[in-house]
Amino acid sequence: MSSAANTLQRQFKDLIRSPVPGFVVDLKDENIFEWSVAIIGLPNTIYEGGYFKATMTFTNDYPFRPPTFCFDREFYHPNVYEDGRLCISILHPPGDDPVSGEKAEERWNPTQSVESVLMSIISLLADPNCSSPANVDAGVAFRKDRALYDEIVKKQVELSKQDIPTGFKMPTSEKDFMIAAPVEIEEDDNFWYESGDESDFDAEDDVDFEDDEDDD
Template sequence: MSSAATNVLAKQFKELSTNPVPGFTVALHDDNIFEWDVGIIGAPATIYEGGYFKATMKFPKDYPFNPPTFKFNNSFFHPNVYADGNLCISILHPPVDDPTSGETAEERWNPTQTVESILISIVSLLADPNCSSPANVDAGVMYRKNKEQYDNIVRAQVESSKKDIPPGFKIPTNAAEFIPNKPKPEIDPDDDFWLDDEDMEEEMDDDMASDDSSEEEYDG
């Protein structure tokens, strides 16, 4: 299914490159469509204002049927971020019921999610963490019981992150700059990067047929 995943990712990357969405930046890592360099921008009027946090998204070969992973590249103190930088958020969990966390498949990943919707959810999570089942217990406890200390740690992170702001990049200073109210421009439907749902199904059918053919030839 990797060829179908390549086309879906290329389409989504094209959309974000053509119409950048304030709140994050994206770029391919070493021209690898399955690994993206991400910059998360701290939202104005939050403790993350002015910050620029580098992260990496890695996509499976069967995307969008399974979710990518998201990992901050530097230390990031947050209830929903593990010590190694990996993010814990429901929409990036495999789409199965999990009795341990209490999450149902409906709360988790589904193929209708896009990179844009994932990143918007992550930006929202920064200022509104889920402390009910924290990945970082210390951060979760501090957020609930000593918010001032928590905020001070985050502000120090923000200052440290400013060294990673790309040259010439303008950090939004108000809500209008962060999420402008403007329609997305139309993109040429004939663009080779685009792949509609019917084409994606045909692409996957071709891949699966190719795999079956290979197995038959091997068994023979």
Template sequence: MGQASSPTTSALRALSMEFKSLQEEPVEGFSVKLADEDNLFQWEVAIFGPPHTLYEGGYFKANMKFPVDYPYSPPTLKFLTKVWHPNVYENGDLCISILHPPIDDPQSGELPCERWNPTQNVRTILLSVISLLNEPNTFSPANVDASVMYRRWKDSSGKDKEYENIIRKQVAASRYEAEKDNVVVPTTIEEYCIKYKSKPPEMEADLADFYDDDYEDMDDDLDESDEG
């Protein structure tokens, strides 16, 4: 626990490599930048609403904060843009299994395998968030009112418009924010799906080496009681 207040070398390495990877090989649906060039532990994220969903054309800004022992503990994600959604708290905090520590908690309805593990990364997190936008988890909602409203909309096959109308208003408001930020939001499948020029294989090899090295370090650092 003595290292809790200062970044570990493995965290700095992991974040540096991930950020570089996402700059060189962008992923459809989101973009990332550092909130402060000198701080790898706070990222600014822009998530674009997927085409053919209620969120199409939306531009949702969020902050990601990484713990000093990343990737062994998950980051947090907080929306800065207003998002009415069953899995987003009123204050913008996101509640999603992949960002929960891998403890066995039967009350949550989540399996340990659905939660965070050190092989996850920013890419897998943000793709999970995009998926969650369109397919909320209403089992244990962060926003009960949004969850009830979403179920009404779903059960009525879209005839109950309350949920849909709120989302569409938020998407429209987010477009003004995109214009202010000079961001062009993708609205078609063609625009949304970025075609990479090439995938740098050395990046995959670097990440594999990183995790191999660090699992050995982790075995030394963690008590047996922390397994799982």
């Protein structure tokens, strides 16, 4: 198993045991390098009741290179491009960027994790960075016409409800979004991954949760 796959397997298992409130994560087609992420709109915000699906994609260089995060549907927000790609400092390559003015400590570094990315996304939804918008129109509306901005977001909230899985119980109160105690998960010796690169996949190497039980 590649180092990237091992790291992602461990982080995925940690998120299943101790979920980040407001997020649902899963693997796409059992591919450890491609995650399905759903953001659940927090109560008492303009996103309340929303179920926003996205895809998080990792490379074989993870965690030395950041993942990408892309909403599956159009997402109206100053820091989301029209094609759904999220623009946030923590997902920008490591190092200072004199063009944007971003410092290295604001950008990706190998000590970051999927959990830290998800927490940053929650902060960005509540407090957009309008100084360098990916969606200029959304940035202008957020600053100068909040009523219009909120109206557009509420429409996308209603549209997102079409993606709520059958049988899924949506949280409805702030208490539902509180961090819960870790839960035990059933170990699966048959858990496996795809990298998209045949050179990194050995058909005889099954991912075994027990092998990395003591990893940090």
